Amino acid sequence: MDAARAELADHGYREANTARIATGAGVAHGTVFLHFPTREELLDGIVMADGQADAAEVVPHLSGSPTLRALLDLHLRQLDAHLPFARMLARELPSLPAALRARVLVVRTPLAEAMRLAILRGQSAGQLRAGDPTTWLSFWFGAVERLLAHPDLFPPLAVRGPALRDGFLTLLECP
Amino acid sequence: MDAARAELADHGYREANTARIATGAGVAHGTVFLHFPTREELLDGIVMADGQADAAEVVPHLSGSPTLRALLDLHLRQLDAHLPFARMLARELPSLPAALRARVLVVRTPLAEAMRLAILRGQSAGQLRAGDPTTWLSFWFGAVERLLAHPDLFPPLAVRGPALRDGFLTLLECP
Amino acid sequence: MDAARAELADHGYREANTARIATGAGVAHGTVFLHFPTREELLDGIVMADGQADAAEVVPHLSGSPTLRALLDLHLRQLDAHLPFARMLARELPSLPAALRARVLVVRTPLAEAMRLAILRGQSAGQLRAGDPTTWLSFWFGAVERLLAHPDLFPPLAVRGPALRDGFLTLLECP
Amino acid sequence: MDAARAELADHGYREANTARIATGAGVAHGTVFLHFPTREELLDGIVMADGQADAAEVVPHLSGSPTLRALLDLHLRQLDAHLPFARMLARELPSLPAALRARVLVVRTPLAEAMRLAILRGQSAGQLRAGDPTTWLSFWFGAVERLLAHPDLFPPLAVRGPALRDGFLTLLECP
DNA sequence: GATGAATGAGGCTTCATTCAT
DNA sequence: TATGAATGAAGCCTCATTCAT
Numbered sequence: 001m002d003a004a005r006a007e008l009a010d011h012g013y014r015e016a017n018t019a020r021i022a023t024g025a026g027v028a029h030g031t032v033f034l035h036f037p038t039r040e041e042l043l044d045g046i047v048m049a050d051g052q053a054d055a056a057e058v059v060p061h062l063s064g065s066p067t068l069r070a071l072l073d074l075h076l077r078q079l080d081a082h083l084p085f086a087r088m089l090a091r092e093l094p095s096l097p098a099a100l101r102a103r104v105l106v107v108r109t110p111l112a113e114a115m116r117l118a119i120l121r122g123q124s125a126g127q128l129r130a131g132d133p134t135t136w137l138s139f140w141f142g143a144v145e146r147l148l149a150h151p152d153l154f155p156p157l158a159v160r161g162p163a164l165r166d167g168f169l170t171l172l173e174c175p
Numbered sequence: 176m177d178a179a180r181a182e183l184a185d186h187g188y189r190e191a192n193t194a195r196i197a198t199g200a201g202v203a204h205g206t207v208f209l210h211f212p213t214r215e216e217l218l219d220g221i222v223m224a225d226g227q228a229d230a231a232e233v234v235p236h237l238s239g240s241p242t243l244r245a246l247l248d249l250h251l252r253q254l255d256a257h258l259p260f261a262r263m264l265a266r267e268l269p270s271l272p273a274a275l276r277a278r279v280l281v282v283r284t285p286l287a288e289a290m291r292l293a294i295l296r297g298q299s300a301g302q303l304r305a306g307d308p309t310t311w312l313s314f315w316f317g318a319v320e321r322l323l324a325h326p327d328l329f330p331p332l333a334v335r336g337p338a339l340r341d342g343f344l345t346l347l348e349c350p
Numbered sequence: 351m352d353a354a355r356a357e358l359a360d361h362g363y364r365e366a367n368t369a370r371i372a373t374g375a376g377v378a379h380g381t382v383f384l385h386f387p388t389r390e391e392l393l394d395g396i397v398m399a400d401g402q403a404d405a406a407e408v409v410p411h412l413s414g415s416p417t418l419r420a421l422l423d424l425h426l427r428q429l430d431a432h433l434p435f436a437r438m439l440a441r442e443l444p445s446l447p448a449a450l451r452a453r454v455l456v457v458r459t460p461l462a463e464a465m466r467l468a469i470l471r472g473q474s475a476g477q478l479r480a481g482d483p484t485t486w487l488s489f490w491f492g493a494v495e496r497l498l499a500h501p502d503l504f505p506p507l508a509v510r511g512p513a514l515r516d517g518f519l520t521l522l523e524c525p
Numbered sequence: 526m527d528a529a530r531a532e533l534a535d536h537g538y539r540e541a542n543t544a545r546i547a548t549g550a551g552v553a554h555g556t557v558f559l560h561f562p563t564r565e566e567l568l569d570g571i572v573m574a575d576g577q578a579d580a581a582e583v584v585p586h587l588s589g590s591p592t593l594r595a596l597l598d599l600h601l602r603q604l605d606a607h608l609p610f611a612r613m614l615a616r617e618l619p620s621l622p623a624a625l626r627a628r629v630l631v632v633r634t635p636l637a638e639a640m641r642l643a644i645l646r647g648q649s650a651g652q653l654r655a656g657d658p659t660t661w662l663s664f665w666f667g668a669v670e671r672l673l674a675h676p677d678l679f680p681p682l683a684v685r686g687p688a689l690r691d692g693f694l695t696l697l698e699c700p
Numbered sequence: 701g702a703t704g705a706a707t708g709a710g711g712c713t714t715c716a717t718t719c720a721t
Numbered sequence: 722t723a724t725g726a727a728t729g730a731a732g733c734c735t736c737a738t739t740c741a742t
């Protein structure tokens with residue numbers, strides 16, 4: 001599975017190649033299919049396992065009514081901690097097999113939902129402006145995914161991410 | 176070329192298949208290669224031709240200091256007018272061959288640049304808040320591309336686009 | 351036909367390409383097949399026409415009991431005068447279609463036969479050593495064809511040819 | 526590899542066909558490419574392996590100052606022992622891919638060099654006439670290759686070879 | 701469990717030849 | 722007579738998957 005992970009990071013989902021995975025794992029090509037019935041199940045398994053692990057990392061920090069800023073930071077830290085995986089998803093999520101794509105999206109909802117609640121809290125507290133939190137989050141997730149998907153076009157996430165976050169917060173906060 | 180266009184819309188760049196294009200065009204498979212030396216040149220040709228045509232449509236509306244709202248609307252109208260193409264690009268732009276991707280991005284700069292200038296003008300005129308226009312545009316383009324790339328997740332562009340635009344403008348405008 | 355000649359010189363018989371010939375002739379691809387029923391008839395026609403023309407050039411010089419030296423020189427001059435054609439034949443004669451190959455060989459016999467007779471005369475006159483003229487001519491033709499077939503391995507025919515001729519004559523002449 | 530060898534013998538390098546090789550080997554077409562990355566590497570591998578094996582067979586007999594006659598005989602025996610391969614090379618060597626052709630020629634040098642030295646020794650010993658050994662060897666190799674390349678034109682190598690050898694030696698030896 | 705050779709369908713490309721215009 | 726788009730068979734190569742050992 002580590003070899004498959006590396007293959008996904010290096011070549012993405014579409015171009016991932018079972019022979020290369022086997023080589024990377026130091027086993028014969030056929031051996032891959034003893035452990036996973038098909039290429040798809042192998043790759044999907046990795047994607048889900050990693051997606052869920054990432055989500056699980058995040059969950060403990062979602063309780064206790066964190067501020068939006070804290071959640072944005074959490075999001076950036078987590079992406080940065082799994083950068084190759086995050087990049088692969090940013091690039092290929094839209095063209096992943098429908099079932100896998102749906103499951104990945106589901107796994108990500110807790111963070112998005114926590115952000116939505118944080119926004120609502122901020123608005124109730126008069127710290128954030130009025131407006132639709134879902135739309136706002138579209139801006140955030142869209143910008144972050146775009147940043148990840150084009151690593152040659154933008155500064156690295158560690159640099160550009162905080163700038164995005166500050167810009168985002170400035171727009172949302174009451175002046 | 177129309178068959179190739181349809182193939183790109185239906186299957187995307189990576190999965191576009193010369194045999195299916197030939198069938199779609201009602202010719203033999205080999206015939207495709209009389210008109211285009213390779214699959215890549217055919218697909219890239221379509222992508223660039225359509226990308227440039229779209230860009231050209233937009234250019235006349237960029238002169239005369241249009242407002243940001245006008246430009247956002249223009250953007251949405253143009254995407255909606257070429258929805259299958261826009262969706263394909265939103266989905267696959269990050270994994271397109273580097274050369275093609277670069278050319279597509281170049282073709283799109285005039286609109287982005289006009290938006291940037293419109294923001295600057297709005298800021299000078301005291302109608303828009305202070306802040307980095309590039310960051311703001313990251314939010315806009317990110318959200319729009321995300322919307323296009325996941326057509327099953329969001330309402331159609333014609334519905335969701337204006338909502339995005341209004342949300343975006345509300346954030347930028349001085350309260 | 352000139353275009354086909356050029357194509358044969360540039361690419362050889364096997365790799366000669368009817369589309370390139372048409373382009374070279376400034377006509378449409380299909381037009382080639384108005385004048386020649388098949389690629390093979392076109393190429394074979396060229397090869398035979400040129401082979402016969404070359405042979406015809408040589409024939410007048412075969413009468414009048416020329417010396418072997420004169421004939422060797424004639425051979426070298428004629429090859430040099432049609433170097434691209436001679437090179438193509440040296441390279442590809444063994445793999446030409448059987449019928450064409452046979453005809454090319456027939457066309458060449460007068461020169462070989464004249465050489466054989468010159469050798470016999472030289473032997474009768476006591477100027478050349480005893481031995482089988484056919485074997486000797488195998489050496490000559492073999493060496494010359496080898497020289498032509500590997501232009502990058504040997505000095506040009508104009509340089510190496512005379513050396514070969516002198517070496518050959520020295521071996522044959524009575525000491 | 527045996528199937529490829531047979532294919533080379535039957536159809537030559539240019540016309541060798543990977544599908545026919547697969548059939549000959551009793552495997553599926555795709556299987557060929559498990560063992561050899563490309564057609565070219567397969568064919569080149571065969572040619573080099575066989576060329577080197579042939580050369581290696583000869584090498585032990587090159588030491589100990591053999592006579593020219595012994596070397597010519599060795600040459601003929603070795604060609605006869607690998608007749609289909611020798612014929613293929615005689616026919617196609619000039620049109621082989623440049624890199625392969627160069628390697629084949631290199632592999633053959635030891636024999637040619639041994640012949641050259643044998644000639645020099647023969648000349649020193651007063652048994653062979655004065656003259657350029659390289660030119661003489663052009664006659665020998667040229668005649669032998671011509672004989673091999675046109676199997677339908679000449680008696681078989683086993684018959685004609687010794688005659689060529691005797692004719693060659695007679696010309697070189699001091700009368 | 702592991703191997704790795706084998707499968708076979710599918711992909712792109714070439715090119716001599718045909719034929720409606 | 723000329724055109725040139727079209728044909729279609731053939732060629733090389735890839736890769737997920739199977740299976741006898």
